[in-house]
Amino acid sequence: MSEITIYRHTLNLGSRDWTLWASEKGVVRLSFGLEERLPEGKWLNTYVPRHRYQEDQTVFEELGITREMENYFAGAAVSFRDIPLDIWGTPFQQEVWKGLATIGHGEVITYRELAERIGRPQAMRAVGTANGQNPLPVILPCHRVIGTNGTLTGYRGGLKLKQELLALEGINHVGAAGHERFAF
Known part of the structure; x- marks a missing residue:
């Protein structure tokens, strides 16, 4: 199995840090505040045992999630329906x-x-x-x-x-x- 790149970028919205995580397919995780800065350990290793991190805000801008998160925290009705997601779980x-x-x-x-x-x-x-x-x-x-x-x-x-x-x-x-x- 080859190494997978996991992209991350942190936004400060609503007086909190929200860290976005994505694979090549879409957004995989949103962590916040005191939560882990790096979702390493059991959760990430379960789904992508071979990975590396790359800070890249452009990925999230291209996915449209940055704009939608900013709109949401500005009080706009946002559905996130058009955001590509890569959902990992049972x-x-x-x-x-x-x-x-x-x-x-x-x-x-x-x-x-x-x-x-x-x-x-x-x-x-x-x-x-x-x-x-x-x-x-x-x-x-x-x-x-x-x-x-x-x-x-x-x-x-x-x-x-x-x-x-x-x-x-x-x-x-x-x-x-x-x-x-x-x-x-």
Whole structure:
């Protein structure tokens, strides 16, 4: 197997650093804040054991993701639909993540609704687990999934960031009060 180039570029948006990662096929990961700067280790090595990094903002400009991320953080309704993605995960995870892409800007759904939307109504907890492993937050909007009690549930970047992302989309009625980590 030959070595694969993984491109990266960091943008500062919404007072946070967001690092974009891409393969030749499309965007593979979006990491942020205190998350790893280099997604090395188990995740990356599982999918591309032989890789090298290359800082290259041009790749992301050509993919259109830089403009769309800037628009999103400026408050515009962005779907990311036309951005080439190279989604790495199990078939079930990919199913869930593709389901996330169907949640419209300014819309929230529950884990139960997401499970039903992808045709897996009995898999609410598994859907929740896959949601939490989403490599492309914001792009595949896992922040738009809430608990059935109408409150925020866990988010890799913390509930404050989840609330900020929802507020960018005009969603201000979902609170952290009564947060239940596993209220699917």
